[in-house]
Amino acid sequence: MDSTANESSEEESAGEREVETGANTELTNNPTDIPTEWPTHTQTVSAQRPDSLSLAVAKPDLWTSSGDGEVKLRMGESGFASEPPLTVDQMFKTAVERFGSYTALGWKEGEQTKTINYQEYYQACRTAAKSFLKLGLERYHGVGILGFNSAEWFISDIAAILAGGFAVGIYTTNSPDACQYVAENCKANIIVVENHKQLQKILQVQDKLPHLKAIIQYKDALKEKRPNLYTWTEFMELGRDEPDTKLDDIITIQKPNQCCTLIYTSGTTGQPKGVMLSHDNLTWTAFAVGRYVRLAEATKSQEIVVSYLPLSHIAAQMVDIWVTMKVGGATYFAQPDALKGSLVNTMREVRPTAFMGVPRVWEKMQEKMKSVGAKSSTVRRKVAVWAKGVGLQTNLSKMNQYVTPMNYRLAKKLVFKKVRKALGLDRCTKCYTGAAPITKDTLEFFLSLDIPVYELYGMSESTGPHTISLPDAFRLTSVGKLIPGCETKINNPDEEGNGEICFWGRHVFMGYLNQADKTEDALDTEGWLHSGDLGKQDDNGFLFITGRIKELIITAGGENIPPVPIEDAVKEAVPLVSNAMLIGDKRKFLAMLLTIKCQVNGDTGAPEDELMPEAVELCRKLGSNAMRVSEIAGGRDPVIHAAIQEGINRVNEKATSNAQRIQKWTILNQDFSIPGGELGPTMKLKRPVVMKMYKEQVENFYKEVVTPSTPDNSIDPWSGLKIRYEVK
Ligand SMILES: Nc1ncnc2c1ncn2[C@@H]1O[C@H](COP(=O)(O)OP(=O)(O)OP(=O)(O)O)[C@@H](O)[C@H]1O
Secondary structure, eight states, rough: OOOOOOHHHHHHHHSSSSSSOOOTTTTTGGGGGSSSSOOTTTTTBBOOOOOOOOOOHHHHHHHHOOOOBBBOOOOOOOOOGGGGGOOOOHHHHOOOOOOOTTTEEEETTTTTEEEHHHHHHHHHHHHHHHHHTTTTOOOOOOOESSSSSOOHHHHHHHHHHHHTTTTEEOOOOHHHHHHHHHHHHOOOOOEEEEHHHHHHHHHGGGOOOOOOOOEEESSSSOOSSSSSEHHHHHHHHHHTSSOOOHHHHHHHOOOOEEEEEEEEOSSSSOOOOOOEHHHHHHHHHHHHHHHHHOOOOTTTTEEEEEEEOOOHHHHHIIIOOOOOHTOOOEEEETTTTGTTTHHHHHHHHHSEEEEEEEHHHHHHHHHHHHHHHHSOOHHHHHHHHHHHHHHHHHHHHHTTOOOHHHHHHHHHHIIIIIHHHHHHHOOEEEEEEOSSHHHHHHHHHHTTTTOOOEEEEEEETTTTTEEEEEEEEEEOOOBBBBOTTTTEESOOOTTSSSSSEEEEEEEEEOTTTHHHHHHHHBBOOOOOOEEEEEEOOOOTTEEEEEGGGGEOOOOOOEEEHHHHHHHHHHHHHOTTEEEEEETTTTTEEEEEEEEEEEEEEEETTEEEEEOOOOHHEEEETOOOOOBBGGGGGGGTOOHHHHHHHHHHHHHHHTTTSGSSSSEEEEEOOSSTTTTSSSSSSTSSSSSSHHHHHTTTHHHHHHHOOOOOOGGOOOTTTTOOOOOOOOOE
């Protein structure tokens, strides 16, 4: 690995510092230490793994599964990896010193927008920390936070850390049992809930939480008084007049290499695990991302973000809380019904300068824009089609450093500017997607509208991002380049260079709480984090994800098949399809469960029977009058059935082998959703859950006598229609 970043003399001297345990006493935290030059994307700064980290000694130091454990920091000798380690309190104090009067948080109260600055934000966190201590928060015990994004959420999170506990976000979609699992696992002393609805979940399991001492509700009036149940105002009053000494004593003994946050995995691959993140994991990653992405510091031009993604996920925490704090940015909170439609209103008001969406958010925007576009006049549609052609060409050319075509300016004026304004993205220069795979179709759609959506890739276990795309380091379908200071290893590459992606760096987590065995599975003896993802790097350092070992289908014939590319191909070939899940592990052939694009209940987020307007339109074009999923599911609509089969045939034609062909498929009665349990909170498919829910349908695929060699005679068991296989 080369180490050619713009290293200032300060950085070089930082590299010589011996910082092994992360003790915070002697650390400089002077913002002027930060070099003014940004490294360019082509430069890779490696975390120089010290020779002393030999196999035998490295292992026990680099990870722990004890809540009160400490780890060896993965310091490098120069560049990003040598940045002095900080505790959360140190990073926050620096932000207050540098950006004290700048807006830190903003939210809507009725028609009014309220804000607090960095000084007030820090003081609120200290007060809340004193209140937590007064309520009996013990060192290395959790503060569970269960609710939609808000200032109170952030304050609870940071206060828990300052007070020496663990900040623990709990997914708002969790059932009472799932809340109990997390609260018990982190020995939560306190749980902060948003409203009555979330409170009920905790009250249902309260008796099974022996460590729980208090509950705080931060929105709405309490419907009933209970012992140890507080409103937010009551809670903040508890700490207001408390002396600072106890809190300061705890803050002083905190070290960057100790755990301060637990991120519970969403369980797409099994029971949630508590990912232990240290102060250094958070503060270093915030530094590295801010620097690499070249975020502006507030003193020059303030970055603005909208907080709406689930905060219990690391991606939202890193963007909304930590990176923003590092550069003195302002975070504005969306409304709880953001994903049900109000997000665009918040976006138009706030006009963020950076925006992060999980793939489903971008897909939803795409669907909405397509259905609006379909209703516009012929002239408008023609202009849009022309502009999109120009947009795609221009942006694809930009990737290869070609010159911008002349007609781009006209397309920008006529279409792109208007689209950006309508989406609230008119001053957003950094649009990101991450946390799950996104389709090329969606990326191209936004690229054609002159909205490059940059990919981030990483995991909870890497404190969020490991690779990032940048405007000048961008390839369609690549998840970008390595963050300087980190390392990637492609383990056991095949002849095409595909292997398991492994991470090394100061963003790598401490371990899973109380799960030494699982930690040992994730971190090898050298400390490499095994992602469970398959990928390859091109000659220019762009990383491409090509599959997930965790969800690889191994057929009875022994063929390894990554399902996502096939599922994406089907979704692209059949636009009516909302979700697709490939089946075939230990089976003789592949089959697929499909769902149709339908409307979603505005209150519950549950899928409804009515088709989405875009889907209705597609049906009309095909010659079907269907209005509901129930008219299509199970092969009830022969026209739609034939169209889907035709799309699947096209996908099958491109299959690299016979084993990779979809031999059977069926349309389910209902789309996948978060409340339904088929999707995780970041919209990732929970394959084991779907397998369980649709066990019968899956078994039916394989009940029939399959005759793939003479497929022309096969009858689809769901529709009774003849299946036209095209086996070469
Ligand atoms: N840009 C991306 N493209 C493709 N896949 C991605 C991308 N970003 C993240 N992922 C996938 O998400 C995984 C990380 O997920 P995360 O750590 O958020 O887990 P989770 O959703 O909380 O739960 P679980 O560990 O149960 O899956 C990565 O290993 C990778 O498979």
